Amino acid sequence: MVTNFMHRLNIDDRGLASRRAFFEITDEDLARLATHRGLAESHSGEVVEKLYHLLLGHPESRAFFPDDSSVRRVKQLQHTYFLGLFEGRCDLAYVENRLRVGAAHERIGLAPQWYIGAYGRYLRLIFDHLFGELGAAEAQAAVQSATKLVLFDMSLAIDTYIAANLDTVARHQAAIREMSTPVIKVHQGVLLLPLIGTVDSHRAEQIMETLLMRVVEEQARAVIVDIAGVPLVDTMVADHLLKTTEAVRLLGAQTILTGISAQIARTIVQLGVDISAMHTRARLADGIVLALSLLGREITAKAP
Amino acid sequence: MSDQVLSRDDLPVTTEGDVVTVRRRAQAVAQARGLGTFAVAAVTTAASELARNTLTHGRGGDASVEAVARDGRQGVRLTFRDQGPGIADLSRALAGGFSTARSLGLGLSGSRRLVDEFDIDTTPGKGTVVTVIKWARF
Amino acid sequence: MARGSIPILRVGDNLLVTVQTDLHDAVAEAFQEDLLAAIEKTGAAGLLIDVTGLDIVDSYVARVLADTAKMARLMGTDTVIVGIRPEVAATLVRMGYTMSGVRTALNVDDGLAMLPARR
Incomplete structure (x- = not known):
């Protein structure tokens, strides 16, 4: 000391x-x-x-x-x-x-x-x-x-x-x-990051680092980033999400963006941000289904 | 600037091997200063880009790798000097995306995005001095 | 570092190369030549480049890797780069370098699974 x-x-x-x-x-x-x-x-x-x-x-x-x-x-x-x-x-x-x-x-x-x-x-x-x-x-x-x-x-x-x-x-x-970057393992090979609150540059960098570490630790092939709890999505936030997606891709995993409200969709299009490289879904539940399908799995009803 | 210099290494940048020596030195100092894995990778990569610029664009020069402290924060300061042709259109070089003499474009703009402080002094025909600092994060 | 010092392994129809040394210019060029020569000789269906051992990938090395993948593609060989470290991925992205068109995988097993066996 x-x-x-x-x-x-x-x-x-x-x-x-x-x-x-x-x-x-x-x-x-x-x-x-x-x-x-x-x-x-x-x-x-x-x-x-x-x-x-x-x-x-x-x-x-x-x-x-x-x-x-x-x-x-x-x-x-x-x-x-x-x-x-x-x-x-x-x-x-x-x-x-x-x-x-x-x-x-x-x-x-x-x-x-x-x-x-x-x-x-x-x-x-x-x-x-x-x-x-x-x-x-x-x-x-x-x-x-x-x-x-x-x-x-x-x-x-x-x-x-x-x-x-x-x-x-x-x-x-x-x-x-x-506490602000809780990465949750929802299934073998699937991670979920629920983002809540304002995302500034500093936090965005932290989020990327934490997520990348976890992807390698868990050998996760799909990452769901849920932005339903982010009050404001501007160009900066969208840009960070794109960067994170690209970095996750470099590791060999895919990112699914969920929690996209009508308002966020409108903002993203009006800002002219190209998010064609990302998988997107309105609801988290659909994101989970997509993640599993990327891994060759699916959720099915139990046989009666 | 009231930075305390705790150690300093002066290294030549005249061969490909020197680029490796400079970035390994930057990496070792960054690790010793307590920078995290991501910050170490960032400053080491910036060292590599800038040393390569000094070598290819600046026709060789030298570099200093310093351990610095400011207000209790620990950091690494890198300085690259050459007497090369200088950079005529600096704002364009810093914007990135163009490339003369190999990776100058991304070398400058990319390294700027990897460090906390970036300072460049260039005179066409006289040479270029680039100084960068990466701090350990709290 | 001499030419041919990065060992190239054959795994079925594919080639597997593990990069562990600092890829400065001379080594990187020799590495690219060796790989393309091996593809020419073997007509491999796929090429896996394992970069787990690389703690630094600057824009020069990133471009050598991406170019090698493009050249292999022209020769009919799919390339997958595996084992990019978190700090390396973050650094490349922060620099604004996009390795577009380069396929990636978390590990050698995943990478091999992405390469179709020839015919």
Whole structure:
């Protein structure tokens, strides 16, 4: 999962170097932060407590921490996270660790608003301690280094959040696509695709791909496409139906178009679309009879 | 354009064998970027058509096969360059259905229908650069 | 790839050829010549070209296949192309390439059934 995000965000040696360069994180920044590790350790408990004071003080963000044990667990993680800023490194292992944060936030549905606010609190807490205990010049330098690294972390968290979100959308779209192209096997060698709803270009392409795969999987010789549920048949839809028919033919199967109402027939003729290459029937039932006859079969009444 | 280039291969297009090398490279990159079977076939075929155009119409040239990313989307970008005669009637070539120098007509118009982005820069007497992108679909 | 490297099998009155390599120009031309020579020699009733192994069919290869079928027809031999893959069919159609006049079948058995035995 995290490895996948490393790849998606293009974080390899080169990608990391470029990202670090943009945030102007130098080795001196990292070394400077490392010299203040002792200071960080002595205050880490307090920083984490104050951070959770903020997060638990708002009902919306509080909702993400269902019970005391989960609060204890995330506080422990936060502890490690905080000290990570003062490790003096910003390498692939560091980034991999940071990416887990964004992915975890997306998984539980914690939107950027909440953790950006939390990062803000973090920075103020760090500033307070640095200015409180170091000389002005050193504090100034340390604050700059810490700001760079925290904002770098924030960029990783948000980029991961967006990528994970896109994955979620993709999964939903795939599910919807599957539902919108239900290819039914009505008989050995006969497939039925009942089209319902608007057919746009994107969906038409999907329909063709799904249908072609199924024809080969099922070794179907006849495909019935029923368009009774398509509200509008225009030139684009007719063109896609013709393309699908030709592609199905290339595989070695035939297409039968059914569900052609008087209005659709009128439209097709008025548009001047040549559908002479297709078998057509008004009713689905007639399409099934035709499909079976193409396969050398027929439906007959039982002997009395 | 803010496309991130993740990898790039520059290949010559001067022989029939080069056409095969270019399309196999495009296919490998498309598969590695997570494009689906249909998208891989589309971009590989476009690579073949365009490389053949570079070879026969453009009298040879070179090609780049790049793995690219834009806003988290993964894709393949192909660029074909030649210093050939260029295309005098571009709109007619893009409309397809006519053919000079073998399959130029279908090569250009057909590949355009197979990819998500298509860009052509041609100057009669100077040469032609064609750039196409195919994205992994959500 | 050398000439004659695509094996041509005899199945009854028909010829069966399985294409598995990349058909670039030299190979495609040799392929066409070999097939026509075999038809001339055997007087086969039908020709089955199995393209299941082809993951890419560009307009050039599609035209070689379609032309071969037309040439075979002129010699009195029916051609059926079998095993076109879904992604190949979709790509050809999207390009606007129509292999009109070329007969197709899902598999070799269906293809053979479409070819009438001679006399």
